[in-house]
Amino acid sequence: MSPVTQPTELPQPGREEIRIEQVLAALGDPVRLLYVRQLAEAPPEGLACGSVPLPVTKSTRTHHLRILREAGVISMRAVGTRRIATLRRDDLNALYPGLLDGVLGAPH
Amino acid sequence: MSPVTQPTELPQPGREEIRIEQVLAALGDPVRLLYVRQLAEAPPEGLACGSVPLPVTKSTRTHHLRILREAGVISMRAVGTRRIATLRRDDLNALYPGLLDGVLGAPH
Numbered sequence: 001m002s003p004v005t006q007p008t009e010l011p012q013p014g015r016e017e018i019r020i021e022q023v024l025a026a027l028g029d030p031v032r033l034l035y036v037r038q039l040a041e042a043p044p045e046g047l048a049c050g051s052v053p054l055p056v057t058k059s060t061r062t063h064h065l066r067i068l069r070e071a072g073v074i075s076m077r078a079v080g081t082r083r084i085a086t087l088r089r090d091d092l093n094a095l096y097p098g099l100l101d102g103v104l105g106a107p108h
Numbered sequence: 109m110s111p112v113t114q115p116t117e118l119p120q121p122g123r124e125e126i127r128i129e130q131v132l133a134a135l136g137d138p139v140r141l142l143y144v145r146q147l148a149e150a151p152p153e154g155l156a157c158g159s160v161p162l163p164v165t166k167s168t169r170t171h172h173l174r175i176l177r178e179a180g181v182i183s184m185r186a187v188g189t190r191r192i193a194t195l196r197r198d199d200l201n202a203l204y205p206g207l208l209d210g211v212l213g214a215p216h
Contacts, residue, residue, distance in 0.1 A: 020214035021138050028133030096214050098206025106128035106204050 007077040010069060015091045018072035026071035027103060031056055032064045036073060039087040040104050046086035115185040118177060123199045126180035134179035135211060139164055140172045144181060147195040148212050154194035
């Protein structure tokens with residue numbers, strides 16, 4: 001019987017540690033915003049990080065995901081060799097009501 | 109009689125040219141956000157750019173104001189030798205409803 005793999009959450013700021021400047025800077029990049037838009041339309045259980053098509057190399061993708069995670073915009077958990085990302089919608093809406101909707105609904 | 113000085117608006121993107129990534133990146137800096145917070149509480153006619161206390165040198169201040177202006181976050185007009193800044197609240201609220209309030213109301 002193979003061992004059961006528990007999901008492990010990667011380090012991230014608690015809600016009280018999230019800072020607006022960092023959230024805005026994390027969102028203020030075309031590649032990261034594209035990623036966040038796709039996560040926003042994903043099911044609540046999230047998306048495998050590698051499954052979102054992004055016009056960047058794997059190491060650049062890893063860099064962008066780390067910035068989003070450390071800013072408190074996304075959560076990432078390791079499930080075996082996969083990384084699953086989810087948008088921290090509840091935390092962002094609680095701290096900054098309207099911000100995420102304003103960003104996701106942006107016409108340009 | 110001294111000549112009448114007409115206010116001259118410095119170049120800025122029209123509403124249709126404003127891009128969300130640029131707005132977010134412009135706001136995602138502690139000094140620029142401090143400036144925007146103070147502009148948000150200023151009277152509608154705006155603030156003289158030099159009158160807002162910021163913990164930076166004059167050339168750094170000029171740099172930050174240019175980023176805000178080119179992103180479409182603030183307008184600046186020259187009145188004689190002064191620069192008057194205003195927040196482009198109507199444009200931002202029309203494009204990204206909720207975003208500015210979410211940012212300005214941020215607890216941290």
